[in-house]
Amino acid sequence: MLGSRKLAAVLAAGLLLVSADALAAPSVKEKADAKQLWTKGKQAAARKSWDDAVAAYRSANDLDPKAQYQLDLGRALVEAGALVEAEEVLSGVVETKEPNTQKAKAVAAKLVKDLGTRIPTLKVEVKGDGAAQAKVTVDGNPATPGADIRYDPGKHEIVAKGPNGAEAKDSVSLAEKENATVTLNLVAPVKTDEPKAEESGGGGTMIPAGIAYGVGGAALGVGAALGILAFQKTDEVEELCGGTTCPKEYADEVDTAKDYGTGSTVAFAIGGLGVVAGLILTFTVGMDDSPSSESEEEKKAAKVTPIIGPGFVGISGIY
The missing domain is CATH 1.25.40.10 (Tetratricopeptide repeat domain)
Incomplete structure (x- = not known):
C-alpha cells in the first residue's frame, strides 16, 4: 500500500515538471x-x-x-x-x-x-571633505570608489557627492584595453551671508526739481487757458463797444478781459520761473551725493494744484 502511494507521488511530481517545461517552452x-x-x-x-x-x-x-x-x-x-x-x-x-x-x-x-x-577599466578615487561617505556615479549609475570597474570604450560622466553638500564632477574617454583612474576632490560649499540691500536714503533727490517742474507746468497751463479767455473776452468787448470807447454799462466786461490778460501774463511768468527753478534744482539738489533726510511720507505728500477763479489765478501746493 505504501509503495503504491510513493509511486503515485513520483508520477504526480513528474507530471508537474513536464507541465512546467511545456509552459516555459x-x-x-x-x-x-x-x-x-x-x-x-x-x-x-x-x-x-x-x-x-x-x-x-x-x-x-x-x-x-x-x-x-x-x-x-x-x-x-x-x-x-x-x-x-x-x-x-x-x-x-x-x-x-x-x-x-x-x-x-x-x-x-x-x-x-x-x-x-579589450574591455577598459575605470577606478574613481575621492578625496577631500566627506570623501569616506561620498556617493559616486558613473553615467548616472552607482559605482564603488576605489574599485576597478569595467566599462565600454567611450566617454563617461563621473559625479561624486559628499554628505555635507560637496560635489565634484569629471568626465573621461576610455579606449580599449585602457586602465584609467580619475580622482575627484570634494570641497565643502562655503556658506556666505547674503548681503543686505542698502537703504537708498542717501544721494540726491529729484523731489524739489519735480515740484518746481510741476509748478511751472501748471502755471503755463493756467496762463494758456487765461490767454485764450482773454482773447475771447476782448473780441466780445470790441463787438459790443463797436470801437475803442465803451459805454459804462460794459465796464465790467472790459475789466474781466483785462483781468484775464493780466492773469495770463502772471501765470506765464510763474511758469517760466518754475521751469528755470526745476532746471537749477536738477543740476544741484538732484545730483547731490549727500544723504537725503526727506522721509517717504514727505515725498508722498508733495503735490501742486492750480487754482482758477473769477478775476484771479493761483497755485496751491504741499511741499
Missing part, C-alpha cells in the same frame, strides 16, 4: 517569429547596421532562447561597442545546457577570452 508561432527576427538580424549585420542587428537578435532570443541567437547577438554587441554586455551574453553561450551547441560554445569562449583583454 516557446510556442510554434513564437519559434517561427524568432526565426524571422534572426534572419532580419543577419540581414542588418550584412549591412553593418549593428544597432538594428542587435535589436533583431535580442527580440529573437527573447522569444526563443537559443545558443545560436545568443552567439549572433554577442557578435553584434561587440561591433556596436557594447563590450561589457557582449561578454555577459557570450558567457551565457559558453555555459548553456542546450544540446548540439559545441561549435557555438567554442566560438563564444574564444570571443569571451578576447573581450577579457
Whole structure:
C-alpha cells in the first residue's frame, strides 16, 4: 500500500515538471517569429547596421532562447561597442545546457577570452571633505570608489557627492584595453551671508526739481487757458463797444478781459520761473551725493494744484 502511494507521488511530481517545461517552452508561432527576427538580424549585420542587428537578435532570443541567437547577438554587441554586455551574453553561450551547441560554445569562449583583454577599466578615487561617505556615479549609475570597474570604450560622466553638500564632477574617454583612474576632490560649499540691500536714503533727490517742474507746468497751463479767455473776452468787448470807447454799462466786461490778460501774463511768468527753478534744482539738489533726510511720507505728500477763479489765478501746493 505504501509503495503504491510513493509511486503515485513520483508520477504526480513528474507530471508537474513536464507541465512546467511545456509552459516555459516557446510556442510554434513564437519559434517561427524568432526565426524571422534572426534572419532580419543577419540581414542588418550584412549591412553593418549593428544597432538594428542587435535589436533583431535580442527580440529573437527573447522569444526563443537559443545558443545560436545568443552567439549572433554577442557578435553584434561587440561591433556596436557594447563590450561589457557582449561578454555577459557570450558567457551565457559558453555555459548553456542546450544540446548540439559545441561549435557555438567554442566560438563564444574564444570571443569571451578576447573581450577579457579589450574591455577598459575605470577606478574613481575621492578625496577631500566627506570623501569616506561620498556617493559616486558613473553615467548616472552607482559605482564603488576605489574599485576597478569595467566599462565600454567611450566617454563617461563621473559625479561624486559628499554628505555635507560637496560635489565634484569629471568626465573621461576610455579606449580599449585602457586602465584609467580619475580622482575627484570634494570641497565643502562655503556658506556666505547674503548681503543686505542698502537703504537708498542717501544721494540726491529729484523731489524739489519735480515740484518746481510741476509748478511751472501748471502755471503755463493756467496762463494758456487765461490767454485764450482773454482773447475771447476782448473780441466780445470790441463787438459790443463797436470801437475803442465803451459805454459804462460794459465796464465790467472790459475789466474781466483785462483781468484775464493780466492773469495770463502772471501765470506765464510763474511758469517760466518754475521751469528755470526745476532746471537749477536738477543740476544741484538732484545730483547731490549727500544723504537725503526727506522721509517717504514727505515725498508722498508733495503735490501742486492750480487754482482758477473769477478775476484771479493761483497755485496751491504741499511741499
